Amino acid sequence: MLVMLTAVVSGCRKQTTVSTPRHAPSGFVTTTAYATKVSKQRRVKLAAFIKRGLLTKQGLYTNYLDTRKRTTATATGHEMLSESSGMWLQYLVTTRQWAQFRQFYRQTKATFNENGLFSYRYDPRTKKRYAVNATLDDLRIIRALLTYDQAHHTNHYRQEATQRYQNLVNTTIKDGHLVDYYDVHARKATTTGSLAYFDLRTLKYFEQDTKKGRSAYKKQLIVLKGGYLGDVFPLYAKSYQWTTSQYSDGNLNTSEALETLLHLAEVGHLKATSRRWLIQRVTHRDLANGYTTRGTVSVGGESAANYALAASIFATLGDEKHYQVAMNNVWRLQVQQDSSPINGGIGDAKTKQVYSYSNLTALNAAFN
Template identity: 25%
Template sequence: MANRLSTSKIILLSICIAAVIASIIFISYTIIDHKENPDVTAVFMKEHMTNDNGTIATYLKPAPSEHPDIVAGREALSESLGLWMQYAVLSENQTHFDDNVRLLTTYFLDQAPKSYIRWKLRSDGQAEVTTNALGDDLRILDALLKAYKLWGQEEYLQLAKDIGTTLKASSQTAGYFVDFHDFERDESAAVLSLVYVDISALREMRNNGILTTSDYKRYEDLLLHMPSDGIFSPKTFRIASGQYEYDASINLIDQLILGIHLAEMGHPPKELLLFLKEEFQQNQRLFGRYNRETRKPGTDYESPAVYGLAMILAIKTNDLAWAEQLYDRMIQFRGQERAYPGGYVFDGNTHAFDNLFPLLAETLFKHARK
């Protein structure tokens, strides 16, 4: 009787141990998959950063808008739409892409009298602005034209041509696109922010007959001939005077996006890359802003968007080893709040681009390592 009882206990204990081991293995695989699967951030965006009408909220937390020209709370930006469309193309998900085209044509696109994209909407999809944002427009055009190349839908090409025609007719000064145009007042900005010179989009526009070759070359020359202070690039090009202008406080997001454009031209920003690698090696982090004169951090905050963009720049320059280091730092900020797995959430809030840029970077990285 005692031996039979002892045998039963051993069997029960063995079953319990096997169950514990199976649970540990399952949890381990779940953690690994969570770490290396960019889709967890996409799921977070769909579950927590999507308004009832399908538009992407700028912030997780609702907040009232105090001025039409300043984004707040669950308001939606054309910037987020463009990044979300680029992710759909990169992940080759046509259903997701078509959902975003519907959002573009239903809410963001004003087609009377010209097809321009409103840069901001209320959470209910209504617009209180009559201006576009060049950088967002070009990102959306880039996604549309690459989607046309991938899936061959004429609708994408025609939509891109309509938007591009409006840009050329209304948002140019002396042959250059400008930061924005107010379609109600018929007034344009006097400057072109260099971060908006989206070489990938402009090249696609040239390849599809929306821009001429000479138009495209004008933008390449603009970037190739801009000055450098030894590390950082100027912020804007003032069209009337032909002068490049710097900011005293350097926004690293701007520098990284501009660096990506340069890398796509085959002219990577070597001085910026060297500076960033040295910064990361010394501090094991990158900061959101730097003082242009001292080269010292101008803030103590880190941004997932900065790490995502730095990863993209590293990938564009075939430096996967550095991209891996940036990736390891970036995902330390993901899933810190248990209520929002996959999200880059801090103190109950986050900005859409602090999730979308990491999502794009991680997806690109996944492709690059294959």
């Protein structure tokens, strides 16, 4: 059996153990090659900016410009996110930079490891590592490890990826109930699961070969598909509350909404209605940054990250035409001013406001 789940007692808490999968990871390596000559030139400039303006030995800055005062709610300035490190690992493995991948993963653990989970946020100024993880960020790093083994034809990280997944099973994916985060100091998890966090392809790899695992995956897929808002506005609810079996009616962050669509597309469950809606948005260049559950715009403006996520969805579907349309929208928002310190990056040339998430999402989409 690939995954053997058994209960062991550690103090008063039952711990679940997950055995290392015998089967090699598959389906994690990008198989399309849709990038045009122009796109290849643009991504070289984008990667150069990220290395120049965001990348450090410890991780990647959240913003190009630092902030004097930090905020509790969100990372700013030169704070670092495990999200960004996971995305950089994805880039390194896609571009087959094996030694750099191994080194950066070692550093990612040194920067973010917190009781077997990856802290979602680190401040190099104060050396503060936050006590909570973000389940999607852990899964993204685990996925990068699996991608490395598939692409490099090794078993180098399979055991470590399994251990990391096991840590999630005992904190944020207990009994298959995927939730957003676990506080390692309070030793308590939230009971809400953002639908964007359900990385079905990665979950399925660990859950597919045992009865208990398959049951967990089936429930996760049911929960995700159950968040569908309807054919009029064919996106999905923001989150699911496991204790009440209720979906949130809160406004949607478009990046999270598109992550949900991408995860569904990767396992063959993206609805045709969702695909058509996304085609309309990228074609009309009106993919807004936020929506109500009824489909009205709640946050205006557009983001390169959202167009990049759309491109990744189209690449997953084998839709080269609309992949190109989406990527053209990404490059439309790239800074092309040789005199600018953020030349090649995704951001505002005037204010020098740059977000790591937009740049890294665009970079990875450019390699589909």
